[in-house]
Amino acid sequence: MKLIPMRFMGYEWHHNPGEITFECGKSVAERLVPYDVSQIQQTGRKNMVIKGTGELYGEDCLKQFERLLELFRRGGAGVLAIENIEPLFAVFESVKILGTPRENVLGYGFVFREVMEEKESGKKTAHTAQNGESMWDISYKYNIVIDELMRLNPQIKRPDTVPEGEVIRLC
Numbered sequence: 255m256k257l258i259p260m261r262f263m264g265y266e267w268h269h270n271p272g273e274i275t276f277e278c279g280k281s282v283a284e285r286l287v288p289y290d291v292s293q294i295q296q297t298g299r300k301n302m303v304i305k306g307t308g309e310l311y312g313e314d315c316l317k318q319f320e321r322l323l324e325l326f327r328r329g330g331a332g333v334l335a336i337e338n339i340e341p342l343f344a345v346f347e348s349v350k351i352l353g354t355p356r357e358n359v360l361g362y363g364f365v366f367r368e369v370m371e372e373k374e375s376g377k378k379t380a381h382t383a384q385n386g387e388s389m390w391d392i393s394y395k396y397n398i399v400i401d402e403l404m405r406l407n408p409q410i411k412r413p414d415t416v417p418e419g420e421v422i423r424l425c
Contacts, residue, residue: 258414262346262366263332264386265325266414268318271308271364274336278302302368304334304344307352307361315360322349322362331369335390335414343369343394383420389413396424 260267281297310318326349334344344366352361381392390413393400400413406423410416 258335258337258412260337261333261335261388261390261414262344263325263328263330265321267308269308269311270337271306273308274304274306276302276304276339299370301370302342303347304336304342304366304368305364307363310360310362312358315358316355319351319360319362322364333388333391333394334366335388341390341394341400345369379423379425381422381424383416383418383422385418387416387418389416389422392416392422392424398424 260270279300281300283295283297285293285295287293310322312318326346329345331343331345333341335341347365347367349362349364352363355361378396381396383392389403389407389410390400392398393403403422403424404410404413406425410420410422416422
C-alpha cells in the first residue's frame, strides 16, 4: 500500500512524518455573578495547531530540509493536506532540526497553525485545475468532502496529482 504524501503549497514530503498531533481548543470565559454562581461562555473555536516530527532519509536529506526551510521562509497560507484528515488552510509556523544529524538521516520537527477563513460557496459546478493544485486543494476551496470529489471525478486516480487544465466536477 502506497501512502499519499503530506503536501503544503506545492511541497510534497518524501516520507510522511512519523508523528503528528492536532491540538484543538475553544476560548472559554468564566463570569462570576453574585451568590457563588458563575457562568461559562464559549467565545469560539481556537485555530488548530498541527505539530509533528519525522526523519528525512537519503544522501540528499540536508537538501530536503533546505527545501522545507525555504517553504517556511516563503510564508503565506495554503492548504495542508495530510492523508485521512480533512484538508485545512494553514500557515507554516516553525521548523527545526531535532537531535544530531546522522549519515543520510536528519530528524526534524514542524508546526502548522490553521487559518480560519471563509471558503468559497459551492455554487460553481466545475473547476479548472491550476499548476500544482491537488484534489485536496480543490476540496478545501469549495468545501466538498474529498471522498465525494473523488467519486465525482473517477478520471482522477490519485488525489495528489491533478493535471493542469483538468476540469473537475464539483457536483
